[in-house]
Amino acid sequence: MEKLVDLISTQVAQAFAQAGFDANYGRVTVSNRPDLCEYQCNGALAAAKQYKKAPMEIAEVVATQLAESQNFSRVEAIRPGFLNLTLSPLFLQSYLQQMAQSAHFGVPADTQPKTIIIDYGGPNVAKPLHIGHLRSAIIGESIKRIYRYFGNTVIGDIHMGDWGLQMGLIIAEVQERMPDLPYFADTHTGAYPDAAPFTISQLEEIYPTASAKAKVDETFAQKAHNATYQLQNGHPGYTALWKQIMNVSVADLKKNYANLDVEFDAWLGESDAQPYIASMLQMLQEKGLAKQSEGALVVDVSEPSDTKEVPPCILVKSVGAALYATTDLATLVQREKDFHPDKILYVVDKRKSLHFEQVFRVARKSGIIRPETRLQFLGFGTMNGKDGKPFKTREGGVMRLEALTKEITEFVAKKIAENQIVSQDCIDDTARLIAMAALKYGDLSNQATKDYIFDLDRFSAFEGNTGPYILYTIVRIKSILSKYDGDVSAARLVPASSQYEKDLMLILSRFSDFVQLAYRDSAPNVLCSYIYELAGAANKFYHETKILSEPDPEKKSGYIALIHLAKLVLETCIQLLGFSAPEKM
Ligand code: ARG
DSSP states (O other), rough: OHHHHHHHHHHHHHHHHTTSSSSGGGOOOOOOOOTTTTTOHHHHHHHHHHTTTTTHHHHHHHHHHTTOOOEEEEEEETTTTEEEEEEEEHHHHHHHHHHHGGGGGGGOOOSSEEEEEEOOOOTTSSOOHHHHHHHHHHHHHHHHHHHHHTOOEEEEOOOBBOOSSSHHHHHHHHHOOOSSSSGGGTOOSSSSOOOOSHHHHHHHHHHHHHHHHHHHHHHHHHHHHHHHHHHHHTTTHHHHHHHHHHHHHHHHHHHHHHTTOOOSSOOBBGGGGHHHHHHHHHHHTTTOEEETTTTTTEEEEOOOOOOOOOEEEEESSSSSSSOOOHHHHHHHHHHHHHHSEEEEEEEGGGGGGHHHHHHHHHHOOOOOOSOOEEEEEEEOOOOOOOTTTBBOTEEEEEEBBBHHHHHHHHHHHHHHHHOOSGGGGHHHHHHHHEEEHHHHHHHTTTTTTTTTEEHHHHHSSSSSSSHHHHHHHHHHHHHHHHHHOGGGGGGGOOOOOSHHHHHHHHHHHHHHHHHHHHTTTTTTHHHHHHHHHHHHHHHHHHHHHOOTOOOOOHHHHHHHHHHHHHHHHHHHHHHHHHHOSSSSO
C-alpha cells in the first residue's frame, strides 16, 4: 500500500500541474501545526520564485483545484502561501480499512530483499554476561526482527568470544586443580571422557580465580598463554577440554538468552574462524598488503582523506595467539563463504569503532568482502547508573545480567501483587513480561549511540514513556474487547465522529511511515516514539468515548474495530522491539 502522505502528495501535485505549475511543488508533509490542520504543503512558497507570482495567489488556485476532492474536508490557503489540508473522515476510514485488511498493514516488503548477517550478543564463553552484552542483545534482536519484517533473510550470529586467553586461563587452572585428568596426559590415547569435569557454577568460579592469579603469578600467566597458544594450534587434550567448557557454557548461555527472548540463528564464535586464519594471512602477504613491521605483521589502512590517524591493523604479534582483528577478518572470510551476505551489521560497543574501521578497510582492500557487500558498524553507548557512571551493583561490582533481570522482575512482581489484578499463579509470568518491556523499552527508546541512565523506578512505571505503559494500553484494549457483546473480527470501521477518534485514526495511518524509517535507519527508537504516540492517542480515545455503552450498534462496532486495529499495530510493534504483553496487569 502506498503511504497516505504519498497518496495525497500525488493528488496535490496534480492540482499544481492543473493550475499550470510544476507538479514537484506538490510535496505534502505531516502538519507541524496539528491544531490548524493535519497535512500541509509549502510548495506555493517555493513556486512563487520560479513563476514570479505571489505565493498566496498560487496557493489559492491550487486550493480551488482541490476544493472538489472527496479526500479532504477542508483545504485552505493561508498567508503567506501555505496549503493546509484536513482529511475527510471517510477517506481516512477507507484507508484504514484497507490497511486492516492487508498483510503487514499494507507495509510493502523490500523490493530487493537481502541476505543480512547481524553480529550481536558477543558473550565471552565462561565469563559471566554483563550489562555491556545486554545492550547488544536487545538492540541486535530488535533490528533483526525489523529487517525480517521487510522480507530479508537475516542470520543472527552470536559471535561468541570462545578462543581467547580466558580459555587458556581455565585450562591452566583446571590442570592445577586436577592434574590427573586425561586431557593433560601426553600419553593419552583414544577418546576423552563424555562428562565435563565441572559444572557451570564451578566454571564461573574457576575463571575469575584464574584471571586474578595470572595477574600476580607470572609463571601461571605464562602457562595460561601457553595453553591458549597450544589450544589454537590443535593440542588434542586441550581441544577436548575446550569442548567441555563450550558444552557447559553454551547450555547456560542458551538459557540466559531465552530468558531475554533473544534468539540466535548461528551459534558461531571466534574459534570457527581459526581454520581460515593461515590461508588468509598468506593471501594478505602475497597481495603485498600485510607487511612485517617491528616484529609484527600489519596492514597499513590509512587513507589520504583521513582526518584523524588510523593506525595500521595488527594481525600477528611476534609471539602469541590470534589477535582480535585477525579473528574478525577470518570470520569475514568464513561468512562470505558460508552465507554470501549482502550486508553485515555489527552491534557492538561504540568504543570499538576504530577496530571495526581497520577491519573493514583490510577486508575491502584485500577483496575478502565483495565491493557491493555493505559492512556496517552500529556502535552503542553505555548504560550508566544514576551517578552517570557505568552501571554497577550496589556493592560497586560489575552488574551481571541475570542479577539485573532478577532485580527488575522482583520489583515489578511486588508492584503487581499490590494491585491485586493479576491472580497469584500468574504473577511470576506477568512480572517477567513487564520487566522485559521495562528493560528493553528503556534501552531501545534511546538512540542506540547515546549513553543512557538506567532508572528502575522510571523504566518500570506504568505511566509515562515506558514499556509498561505500552503494555498497559494493550491490556486495557484487550479488556474492552473481551467485554464486547459482538464479534470483534466482524466489527467494521466507520468514519470518525470525534477528534479523539480521528486522532487515533491518523496516527494509525502513519504506521508504515515509522516502520519504514526504523528499517531504513536501523533505529528501533523510531518505533518506540511511534508507539508512545499511538498509545497516547488510544488512551485519550478510550477516556473520552463511551465505547461499550454506545447505543448505536454501527458506531459501537466502529469503535471496536478501531481499538482492535490499534491493538494489532501495537502488538506488531512490540514484537519488533522484542517483548510481548500479558493478559492482565
Ligand atoms: N566478545 C566481545 C566482547 O565481549 C564482543 C564481540 C563483538 N563482535 C565482534 N565481531 N567482534 O567485547
